[in-house]
Amino acid sequence: MPGPHKRTLHPLLLERSYWRNRLQELKLARQSVLLIPRPDLSTALVEVNEFRLRAHDGLRLYGLRAQSRLTGRARPARVRIVGPSDLPAIESSAITAGECEYVFQEPAGRKLEDRVMDVLRICQLAAETGCDSRRGVRLSAEQGSEPDEFLIAARLLGGDPEDVRGSPLDDSAGFGVSH
Secondary structure, X not given: OOOOOOOOOOHXXXXXXXXXXXXHHHHHOOOOEEEEEOOOOOOOOEEEEEEEEEOOOOOEEEEEEEEEOOOOOOEOEEEEEEOOOOXXXXXXXXHHOOOEXXXXXXXXXXXXXXXXXXXXXXXXXXXXXXXXXXXXXXXXXXXXXXXXXXXHHHHHOOOOOOOOOOOXXXXXXXXXXXX
16 A cells, blocks of 8 residues: 655746745735634633734635643644635644644635635734744644645745745744644
8 A cells, every 4th residue: 555645736836936926915914913812712721812814915814723821922833724614613632732723714715826825824923923933833734635725835934845945935934834
């Protein structure tokens, strides 16, 4: 039985000059985030906030942020995405492992390039709201179904060991990606 193989992306999806321009837009776009406490989802051990974040193109992204009340401020972050018809839900295993989890709902009908930018925006939020940037942001997908936007975002953030350093976000975003 063959082992798991790494899916490859078309080289044009990783064209640095294209993404460099898009990432410049991301850096210039004003980050507008609203964090709303969710006591109905929180427990004595886990603090949950709903976030509403403006994407690079003005669309509102919605999701949940959860973190342990017992661990210190700086903790690794885990970013997950759910489909447009699924409600974001916290996976308690990530929180008990000491991670801060960000799970967001993918807007329906979004182009791949915009989905990549959405993932990068959530990673940026994680880095700015208590994530330990030295320990990285982990992009997490359903088992065996890592979406293209995660693969591209990981390459752009320098998280792919096959990728050459010099990513458009290297040393300027303050966070990395691990799988």
